[in-house]
Amino acid sequence: MFETRRTRYHGVAIALHWLIALAIAANFALGLYMTELPLSAGPIKLKLYSYHKWAGVTIFALVLLRIVWRATHRPPDMPPGMALWERTAAGVAHIVLYGLTLAVPLTGWLFSSAKGFQTVYFGVLPIPDLLSKDALLADLLHGAHENLNWLLAAVVLLHVAAALKHHLISRDDVLSRMLPLVRPRN
Amino acid sequence: MRPALTRLAAIAALLPAVAWAEPLAVDLGKSEIAFVSTQMGVPVDGKFKKFAAQVEFDAKKPETAKVRLDVTIASIDAGSDEANGEVVGKNWLSAAKFPQATFVSSAVKGLGGNRYEVTGQMTIKGKTLPITTPFTLRAQGASQVFEGTFVMKRNEFGIGEGPWADPETVANEIKVRFRLVANPAK
Numbered sequence: 087m088f089e090t091r092r093t094r095y096h097g098v099a100i101a102l103h104w105l106i107a108l109a110i111a112a113n114f115a116l117g118l119y120m121t122e123l124p125l126s127a128g129p130i131k132l133k134l135y136s137y138h139k140w141a142g143v144t145i146f147a148l149v150l151l152r153i154v155w156r157a158t159h160r161p162p163d164m165p166p167g168m169a170l171w172e173r174t175a176a177g178v179a180h181i182v183l184y185g186l187t188l189a190v191p192l193t194g195w196l197f198s199s200a201k202g203f204q205t206v207y208f209g210v211l212p213i214p215d216l217l218s219k220d221a222l223l224a225d226l227l228h229g230a231h232e233n234l235n236w237l238l239a240a241v242v243l244l245h246v247a248a249a250l251k252h253h254l255i256s257r258d259d260v261l262s263r264m265l266p267l268v269r270p271r272n
Numbered sequence: 273m274r275p276a277l278t279r280l281a282a283i284a285a286l287l288p289a290v291a292w293a294e295p296l297a298v299d300l301g302k303s304e305i306a307f308v309s310t311q312m313g314v315p316v317d318g319k320f321k322k323f324a325a326q327v328e329f330d331a332k333k334p335e336t337a338k339v340r341l342d343v344t345i346a347s348i349d350a351g352s353d354e355a356n357g358e359v360v361g362k363n364w365l366s367a368a369k370f371p372q373a374t375f376v377s378s379a380v381k382g383l384g385g386n387r388y389e390v391t392g393q394m395t396i397k398g399k400t401l402p403i404t405t406p407f408t409l410r411a412q413g414a415s416q417v418f419e420g421t422f423v424m425k426r427n428e429f430g431i432g433e434g435p436w437a438d439p440e441t442v443a444n445e446i447k448v449r450f451r452l453v454a455n456p457a458k
Contacts, residue, residue, distance in 0.1 A: 125358040128435030129442065136312035202317065202351055209313030219317075 092162045094263040099159065102152040103264060106145060110187065110242075113141045114235060139198060139205045143213065146191035153184055165258040179245055186238040193234055197227035296416070296454035298325040304451045305343060309350070310443035316355075322347035325452055327418070329380075331409065334388055337380040341450075343373040363433045370397045378402075386410055390420075396429040407450075418452040 095103070120134040164173055195213065198205050202219035206212045217223060252260035262268045306319040322344040329337040345367040350359045360367035377392035383406065391404040407420030425444050426432050432442055 125354050126361070129438055129440075132311050132441050136314070203311075204314050206313045 092160075093259065095161060096155075096159055097266075098155055099152075099161070100264055100266050102148060102155065104266070106148050106152060106187065109141060109145050109148070110190075110238075113138060113145065114239065116141070117235070135203075136206075136209065139194065140208055142191040142194050143205065143207050146188065146195075149184065149187045149191075156184075162263055165252075165256070165260060167256075167258075176248065179241060179248070182241055183238075183245060186234060186241065190231065190234050190238055193227055193231040197224060197231045200224035200227050296327045296329060297457060298327055299415070299453045299455050300325065302415075302451075302453035304449070305341070306449045306451075308447040308449070310445070312441060316351040318348065318350045318355075320344065320347050321349060327452060327454060329409075329416075329418070329454075334380050334382045337377070337388075337390075339375065339377040339380075339390060339392065341375040343375075345371055345373055363436050364431055366397055373397075375403075394424075397431060399429050401428060412453070414456045416454045418454070419450065421447060421449045423447050 094100075116134060116138050120131060120138060123131045123134065125131050164176065168176075195205055196217055199215040199217040200220050200223040202224075204212055204215050249261045249264075252258050253262070300323070303323075303325060304319060305323055306317065308315050308317055310316070320343045324342040326340040327338070329339075345365050346360055348356060348359055348365070348367075350356050359365055362369070365373075373394070373396040375392055375394045377390050379391045381389050383389055386409050387406060388409065389404060389406050391402065393400050394403045403422065403424065405420050405422035407418050410417050410419075423445050426442075426446050427437065427439070427444050431446075436442060
């Protein structure tokens with residue numbers, strides 16, 4: 087049976103997109119909150135740091151899964167009428183988003199190792215340290231983790247703005263085809 | 273030579289025969305008192321940078337051996353600057369009130385080969401409890417190296433009180449590793 091060209095993303099792609107988006111937003115907020123907490127606040131700080139790292143590992147795995155899915159499933163075409171620069175910008179932004187969603191957890195993991203704290207997934211599965219404890223390297227990786235996060239936040243804002251522009255101004259189905267339970271407009 | 277000095281010299285000459293064993297010249301630069309805490313399932317290395325060690329040991333008569341350790345609590349490195357600030361506080365080691373931790377041996381026995389066992393009183397945070405730990409002795413060049421590991425329970429000494437008493441976040445068991453390097457007597 088031949089399937090007609092998809093006008094919407096596959097359910098798996100939609101689920102991964104929103105799951106990862108929500109997880110990243112939550113973990114971003116958690117990261118900002120936990121670093122401001124003093125250790126004298128009690129065990130909560132140690133717990134939040136661990137949750138943050140476990141979430142980061144989970145996001146990394148989901149992004150890998152998503153990239154595999156994306157590479158093996160052709161996404162719906164961009165709507166007709168998009169200028170070449172718009173298509174190029176969209177393509178580049180998506181590659182940057184994939185790259186950053188991998189680079190942010192990676193730098194977090196390396197930063198933690200350089201600080202002398204191994205990441206132990208859910209407190210039971212130790213993830214090997216690529217780096218050993220090194221204060222100078224830890225500072226560098228701290229900066230990288232933070233800056234890549236702000237860069238990711240900026241590109242996400244651009245991504246959201248572009249989606250809203252498509253939906254509200256161009257009135258095409260670029261946003262709705264990534265929304266669950268929404269029928270595409272015709 | 274004045275008579276007083278002559279008498280002192282005579283007493284000094286007798287000392288080795290009277291003492292249990294010759295005190296060893298412990299090389300603090302090569303010696304180490306380290307520990308591993310477990311935070312959210314993650315092993316975290318720590319150590320005390322400053323301590324004094326008095327060791328009398330004769331491999332032919334291990335039962336005559338004596339050990340005394342005086343550890344400067346404020347010299348702790350608990351794995352991070354933030355942790356160092358927290359663990360000297362009153363919930364943890366209360367360094368201002370109890371600046372020293374001590375270990376004084378009461379008995380040493382040979383276990384065969386280069387293995388021995390020392391029993392003694394360990395005082396931390398003003399609380400004294402008996403501990404027993406095995407150790408090994410090996411030669412390293414002209415030096416003697418005493419090494420051992422034991423596990424202590426932090427709650428028995430009130431280390432980590434109030435919100436920190438919860439062993440789920442910071443495990444109750446702390447692994448202590450000691451290594452004393454004694455240079456040959458000159």
